[in-house]
Amino acid sequence: MKYYQEKGREIPIIETDVFIAGAGTAGCIAAIAAARAGARVVLAEKMPVPGGTYTNGGIGTSSFFSAPKDDRQTVRIVDGIPYELALRLEKEGGATGFIHTPKDDHRGGYRFVGDHEVYKAVISEMLMEAGVTVYLQTMFCGVVMDGSRIQAALVENKDGRQAIFAKQYIDASGDGDIAKFAGAEQIENWQNYDQVCGGPTGLVFGMAGVDFDRLIAENEGAVRVSYQKPAADGTPTLKLSFCHLRDPERYKALADLDINFFTGIQSIHPGEATYINNSKGVKVDASKAEDLSMAEMKLRVKILRMAQAFKACVPGFEHAYLSWAATQIGIRASKITVCDKTITQEEISNAARFEDEIGLYAFHDLAPKKPELFAKDPGFYGFPYRMLLAKGCDNLLMAGRCVTEEIQAHMSTRNTVGCMVMGQGAGVAAALCAQADCGTRQLAYPKLKKALLEQNVILEV
Structure with missing residues (x-):
C-alpha cells in the first residue's frame, strides 16, 4: 500500500469524563448509565439515529429478560435501564409488552417485540434526559495513546476533526474499533459463525x-x-x-x-x-x-x-x-477483543457465578437444538466485570458483541439484552473510575456493586 504523509494540524479539543464509541445496543445504555452516575459523557455514532441493532430491526426479544424457574414459571433477571427502556416503549405504543408464553424454543417465559421507529424517539429522549452529549453522523477514527492509557479519541463530523480527551473510554462499536486503534489484542470469530447459525x-x-x-x-x-x-x-x-x-x-x-x-x-x-x-x-x-x-x-x-x-x-x-x-x-460476529476474562460455554452451561458480577443473563441462541448449552439450575449465569476490561489498556472498557471468544458462548452473550447489561455495567464503572481518577482495574468492586444496585441492576434472585 502506498502512503500519503498528512501535514500536522491543530484540531479542537473536547474534554469529558467518559467517551463512548457506538450509540448502539450497548453504547446507548452505557451512556445513560454513566451520565446518571454523575459523569460527563460524549457519545459518538456513525449513523444518523441512535439505537443500533434495535433500530435496524433486531427488536424482538425471546426470553432475553428472564430465566426458567421451574416447569411452569420464569423469573426476570434483567432490570435497570434495559427494562426501563422496554416499559417506556410500551407506554409510547411502540411495543407489544411482555407477552407470557409457554416453554418455547428458547425456554419460554416472555416475548417482547417493539417498533423500530418508536424506539428511535424513545432512546433519543432518554439520552437527552440523562444529559449525554451525542454526536451523530460522526466517525470515530483513531486514538492518541500515552503508554497503556488512551489520552484522546479522534472523531470526524460536520465540524471537521476533533480530539475527545476523556478519563475513561468505552468501546461499544461492535467491532472493537477503539481497541484496535489502541493496539489491544483481537481475534477473529466471524469465520466460525456458520458452524453455529x-x-x-x-x-x-x-x-x-x-x-x-x-x-x-x-x-x-x-x-x-x-x-x-x-x-x-x-x-x-x-x-x-x-x-x-x-x-x-x-x-x-x-x-x-x-x-x-x-x-x-x-x-x-x-x-x-x-x-x-x-x-x-x-x-x-x-x-x-x-x-x-x-x-x-x-x-x-x-x-x-x-x-x-x-x-x-x-x-x-x-x-x-x-x-x-x-x-x-x-x-453478528467480527472481531473479539481479548479481555481479562472471557465467558466460556462450559461456564454458561454450569450456571457459573463470579465475585465481581455486573449482571445476570440466561438466553442462548442455539436453542432448542442443543439444550445442553443452557445454564443448569437455577437457569442463569453471571457477567463478571473482568469481561469488560481490554487487556493492555488501563482506561478502556468493552461492551457488546466484541468480548466473548468462544463461538458457542458468543451465541448467548451477543444478543441485545446481554449487550445492554454489559453497557450498564461499563457505563457505571467508567463514571466511578473517572470520579476516582483511577484505572479500570483499581475500581473497588463493592463500590461498583453499590452503584449498580442503585440503578436497579439485578445481582441476586
Whole structure:
C-alpha cells in the first residue's frame, strides 16, 4: 500500500469524563448509565439515529429478560435501564409488552417485540434526559495513546476533526474499533459463525399488504403462530406471528436464494410482516471497509429477491410489497477483543457465578437444538466485570458483541439484552473510575456493586 504523509494540524479539543464509541445496543445504555452516575459523557455514532441493532430491526426479544424457574414459571433477571427502556416503549405504543408464553424454543417465559421507529424517539429522549452529549453522523477514527492509557479519541463530523480527551473510554462499536486503534489484542470469530447459525451478517426488512389469515390457513405445518395479545374485553387486537417456512420444495423460489429456512416473520401491525429476518447473510470480515460495503450491497439485492420470492410462492403475500429495510446490515460476529476474562460455554452451561458480577443473563441462541448449552439450575449465569476490561489498556472498557471468544458462548452473550447489561455495567464503572481518577482495574468492586444496585441492576434472585 502506498502512503500519503498528512501535514500536522491543530484540531479542537473536547474534554469529558467518559467517551463512548457506538450509540448502539450497548453504547446507548452505557451512556445513560454513566451520565446518571454523575459523569460527563460524549457519545459518538456513525449513523444518523441512535439505537443500533434495535433500530435496524433486531427488536424482538425471546426470553432475553428472564430465566426458567421451574416447569411452569420464569423469573426476570434483567432490570435497570434495559427494562426501563422496554416499559417506556410500551407506554409510547411502540411495543407489544411482555407477552407470557409457554416453554418455547428458547425456554419460554416472555416475548417482547417493539417498533423500530418508536424506539428511535424513545432512546433519543432518554439520552437527552440523562444529559449525554451525542454526536451523530460522526466517525470515530483513531486514538492518541500515552503508554497503556488512551489520552484522546479522534472523531470526524460536520465540524471537521476533533480530539475527545476523556478519563475513561468505552468501546461499544461492535467491532472493537477503539481497541484496535489502541493496539489491544483481537481475534477473529466471524469465520466460525456458520458452524453455529447461518452467516455472520444479515439484513432485516419488512413487507406490507400481507393477508395473514390466508398465510396461516394455507401454510399449515410451515407457519407457526406463536402468540396473540387480547384487548381488555378479550378481543384480539395484536397478532404476534413468528413464522418459520420449513418446506424447501413448496417454497422453491425462496430455497433457490440460499436463505436460512429458520426465517422468522414477526407481525406487530395489521397486514404487515414487520420484521423478516434474513439470517443467512454474506460471510465477510465486517471490520474491513471494502468487504463491509460489498456485503451491504449484496444484501440489498438479496432482500429484493426475497420479497419477490415471497410474492411468487407464499400464499398471503400475493399483493405484498417491500415496505422498509434496515439502514445498515446487522453484524453478528467480527472481531473479539481479548479481555481479562472471557465467558466460556462450559461456564454458561454450569450456571457459573463470579465475585465481581455486573449482571445476570440466561438466553442462548442455539436453542432448542442443543439444550445442553443452557445454564443448569437455577437457569442463569453471571457477567463478571473482568469481561469488560481490554487487556493492555488501563482506561478502556468493552461492551457488546466484541468480548466473548468462544463461538458457542458468543451465541448467548451477543444478543441485545446481554449487550445492554454489559453497557450498564461499563457505563457505571467508567463514571466511578473517572470520579476516582483511577484505572479500570483499581475500581473497588463493592463500590461498583453499590452503584449498580442503585440503578436497579439485578445481582441476586
